[in-house]
């Protein structure tokens with residue numbers, strides 16, 4: 001048990017899927033895991049452990065934004081021995097060829113800042129995915145025939161952004177989508193020698209202004225969950 005996770009020792013798997021939304025954790029655990037057990041509800045940040053094809057898996061909400069993700073990822077790694085952390089998140093599309101419900105596999109995550117920024121001082125560290133996980137996720141997505149894009153994303157500290165010029169620069173430089181957690185997840189994984197990847201589903205589009213309703217963001221992202229599970233155990 002930690003300050004933010006109520007699970008007993010041994011109740012968290014080495015492989016952890018991390019949606020921002022705790023209700024997506026509940027939905028994914030009930031839909032994809034065998035014998036899912038609620039192992040955390042501290043602060044309502046639901047976490048479940050069960051098995052997928054006989055492999056032990058935890059699905060733990062991270063909350064929104066890098067400071068929240070950092071708390072859960074740190075405790076999962078330090079206190080529970082998590083070795084593979086895969087974010088399963090929603091994101092906003094930033095390129096014209098990207099459509100709603102497409103998958104994005106985040107090879108890198110650009111930022112203005114992360115909770116680790118102070119530690120790095122003048123260094124612009126380049127957060128990147130674990131290559132083995134990325135390759136396995138790309139193979140899993142290709143086998144499913146789900147429209148998938150692989151490349152750089154933008155991890156923002158704000159959802160309501162007052163810097164449209166910055167989004168324009170991101171788009172000009174080929175960034176595929178925007179979300180709010182992956183960069184710090186990648187940095188923590190690098191620091192602690194564990195594997196991380198962000199598998200994202202496009203829930204809205206910054207250029208077209210199309211958007212999926214909240215209900216779909218909670219429960220309709222099955223391809224993303226399956227790609228993440230297949231990558232974790234490839």
Ligand SMILES: O=P(O)(O)O[C@H]1O[C@H](CO)[C@@H](O)[C@H]1O
Pocket residue numbers: 019020021063064065088089090091159178179180181217
């Ligand atoms: O759907 P999740 O995983 O929460 O991810 C995205 O959605 C939230 C913003 O609505 C942020 O957490 C962003 O990263």
Ligand SMILES: O=c1cc[nH]c(=O)[nH]1
Pocket residue numbers: 090091092093159178179180203204
């Ligand atoms: O952070 C996010 C997540 C989804 N859509 C966005 O536009 N931004």
